[in-house]
Amino acid sequence: MELIDGNKIASDxxxxxxxxxxxxxxxxxxxxxxxxxxxxxxxSYVKKKEKTAAEIGLESRVILPPVTTTQTELFALxxxxxxxxxxxxxxxxxxxxxxxxxxxxxxRVSPEKDVDGFNxxxxxxxxxxxxxxFVACTPAGIMELLRRSSVDLKGKHxxxxxxxxxxxxxxxxxxxxxxxxxxxxxxxCHSGTTNLxxxxxxxxxxxxxxxxxxxxxxxxxxxxxxxxxxxxxRVADATKKNGYRLTGDVHxxxxxxxxxxxxxxxxxxxxxxxxxxxxxxxxxxKASAR
Amino acid sequence: MELIDGNKIASDxxxxxxxxxxxxxxxxxxxxxxxxxxxxxxxSYVKKKEKTAAEIGLESRVILPPVTTTQTELFALxxxxxxxxxxxxxxxxxxxxxxxxxxxxxxRVSPEKDVDGFNxxxxxxxxxxxxxxFVACTPAGIMELLRRSSVDLKGKHxxxxxxxxxxxxxxxxxxxxxxxxxxxxxxxCHSGTTNLxxxxxxxxxxxxxxxxxxxxxxxxxxxxxxxxxxxxxRVADATKKNGYRLTGDVHxxxxxxxxxxxxxxxxxxxxxxxxxxxxxxxxxxKASAR
Numbered sequence: 015m016e017l018i019d020g021n022k023i024a025s026d027x028x029x030x031x032x033x034x035x036x037x038x039x040x041x042x043x044x045x046x047x048x049x050x051x052x053x054x055x056x057x058s059y060v061k062k063k064e065k066t067a068a069e070i071g072l073e074s075r076v077i078l079p080p081v082t083t084t085q086t087e088l089f090a091l092x093x094x095x096x097x098x099x100x101x102x103x104x105x106x107x108x109x110x111x112x113x114x115x116x117x118x119x120x121x122r123v124s125p126e127k128d129v130d131g132f133n134x135x136x137x138x139x140x141x142x143x144x145x146x147x148f149v150a151c152t153p154a155g156i157m158e159l160l161r162r163s164s165v166d167l168k169g170k171h172x173x174x175x176x177x178x179x180x181x182x183x184x185x186x187x188x189x190x191x192x193x194x195x196x197x198x199x200x201x202x203c204h205s206g207t208t209n210l211x212x213x214x215x216x217x218x219x220x221x222x223x224x225x226x227x228x229x230x231x232x233x234x235x236x237x238x239x240x241x242x243x244x245x246x247x248r249v250a251d252a253t254k255k256n257g258y259r260l261t262g263d264v265h266x267x268x269x270x271x272x273x274x275x276x277x278x279x280x281x282x283x284x285x286x287x288x289x290x291x292x293x294x295x296x297x298x299x300k301a302s303a304r
Numbered sequence: 305m306e307l308i309d310g311n312k313i314a315s316d317x318x319x320x321x322x323x324x325x326x327x328x329x330x331x332x333x334x335x336x337x338x339x340x341x342x343x344x345x346x347x348s349y350v351k352k353k354e355k356t357a358a359e360i361g362l363e364s365r366v367i368l369p370p371v372t373t374t375q376t377e378l379f380a381l382x383x384x385x386x387x388x389x390x391x392x393x394x395x396x397x398x399x400x401x402x403x404x405x406x407x408x409x410x411x412r413v414s415p416e417k418d419v420d421g422f423n424x425x426x427x428x429x430x431x432x433x434x435x436x437x438f439v440a441c442t443p444a445g446i447m448e449l450l451r452r453s454s455v456d457l458k459g460k461h462x463x464x465x466x467x468x469x470x471x472x473x474x475x476x477x478x479x480x481x482x483x484x485x486x487x488x489x490x491x492x493c494h495s496g497t498t499n500l501x502x503x504x505x506x507x508x509x510x511x512x513x514x515x516x517x518x519x520x521x522x523x524x525x526x527x528x529x530x531x532x533x534x535x536x537x538r539v540a541d542a543t544k545k546n547g548y549r550l551t552g553d554v555h556x557x558x559x560x561x562x563x564x565x566x567x568x569x570x571x572x573x574x575x576x577x578x579x580x581x582x583x584x585x586x587x588x589x590k591a592s593a594r
Contacts, residue, residue, distance in 0.1 A: 117432065117434075133428075134425055134428035134429055134432060134434075135424055135425050135428055136428070137428040137431050137432065138423075138424035138425055138426070138427040138428030138429075138431070139424055139428075141427050141428070141431060141469065141473050141474075141477075142407065142424060142427065142469055144407075144424075168496065169496055169497070169498045171499075171503075177480050177482070179431065179432055183431050183477070183480075184431075186476075186492075187431075187473065190467050190473075190492050190494070192467070192494075192496070197496045198496075199491065199492065199493050199494070199496075199497040199498070199503065200491065200492050201489065201490065201491040201492075202476075202480050202489065202490050202491075203489050204480070204482075204489070206458065206459055206482070206487045206488075206489075207459070207489040208459045208489070209461075213461075213489065
């Protein structure tokens with residue numbers, strides 16, 4: 015079994031971006047990080063993104079509207095960022111407070127600055143195999159993990175567990191593209207799937223993004239399969255200082271015994287998401303007039 | 305075996321639309337049909353669309369630019385139609401002459417008038433399960449065929465053969481939606497799939513859209529499966545006056561022996577596509593200011 019080290023691969027990408035950004039003359043690429051309210055997980059995610067941006071040499075602009083912000087106010091803020099020629103990428107950290115329609119917010123971000131890849135137009139471009147847009151960071155990160163771990167999807171059966179807009183559907187659309195590294199046969203499973211273990215056992219590459227702690231057990235995995243664990247679940251654990259531990263959607267102790275390659279949680283897909291956000295920001299910068 | 309009669313179901317939809325349109329006061333819904341050049345198949349398709357529009361009580365405006373039309377000229381024509389408040393839907397008949405970038409043309413049609421459902425934004429909305437957009441007519445027609453033939457996809461394994469932008473990908477995205485009638489487990493296969501017969505044999509519902517005459521044979525189908533044949537292929541046939549016959553992607557004589565329900569070619573999916581184009585046009589009319 016080979017561990018796919020997301021921290022290592024992400025830091026390779028970060029180093030590559032740093033070298034690329036060092037060549038840029040004039041202003042530096044800039045990402046706006048919008049965090050509404052004080053959700054503890056969001057605070058830590060945005061801090062990580064800010065730190066990674068600084069490491070690469072990107073400018074970041076952190077904007078912290080209060081939790082009481084209305085949708086109209088948030089739209090006005092995004093319109094300003096959309097119009098600002100010194101801002102290349104805009105990230106709105108989710109989850110958003112309940113008075114705000116998350117999908118509408120994602121659509122308000124200009125497609126040219128949508129480094130999160132959640133805008134409808136960018137999702138459509140993934141379906142159209144058009145590389146001019148932005149691919150959502152988690153699925154883009156998974157494709158990079160596979161590529162840099164020498165997993166060629168060509169002719170393979172990829173089973174995606176979960177049909178979310180942010181992971182399941184875009185990774186399915188990426189894996190089925192008629193492109194080098196992709197070209198897989200793809201099955202999308204979900205909570206409504208019957209005979210789930212039978213289907214997951216037919217996977218050469220299993221991507222778990224169902225949001226249920228340790229849901230995928232060894233009996234659901236074909237020996238020798240590549241297993242990508244997208245889940246980040248908090249499980250109560252009295253032995254931990256903060257009262258919980260993080261687990262993925264895969265039962266790592268058993269599945270790692272039979273998988274050929276597997277991502278750990280944490281340290282697998284997670285760090286890739288941040289690295290790809292930065293890569294998208296540099297792409298937006300290069301595509302802009304500057 | 306039950307034959308799924310696309311002609312019958314399409315004419316039901318056309319009758320429903322006719323009754324609905326009869327209630328409209330003021331101007332009638334209008335579809336612009338743009339046919340570039342004199343491709344014989346295109347002439348016949350556009351004629352059929354014009355005739356169906358008239359039957360329902362829709363206005364149609366047929367525009368026939370010459371085969372030498374440049375992309376710039378076609379864009380200008382589309383921009384005029386986009387801006388014309390008396391035009392609700394715009395269809396650009398494909399194939400287009402080779403000096404014209406088809407995808408760029410589909411994107412030029414305003415999303416609000418994109419009754420063909422080929423605009424990137426409308427494809428993205430299908431992925432987002434947002435019903436405010438337009439679903440491409442062939443996949444939308446397949447969903448209607450299934451619904452009106454009492455085939456509920458819930459918990460079923462749908463195998464889609466073909467990954468085209470116009471059929472394969474959107475029908476996969478529709479079938480997997482968390483909605484009544486959908487909610488299937490979906491596999492997308494294509495020319496690069498290994499063990500194809502094994503995968504197609506696991507299908508409860510098999511949708512063939514690969515563009516190869518009589519490709520799906522009985523050994524590739526599970527007894528009792530529902531088979532939807534999207535292919536329209538011309539096969540040389542000396543016994544026919546015009547020298548060819550039409551066949552689908554399914555070998556009908558053998559597969560119809562084991563399928564529980566099956567669409568014929570012609571008379572299956574084909575007529576549905578035209579009916580759904582009209583349905584989309586009425587939808588565009590209702591969404592517009594009129």
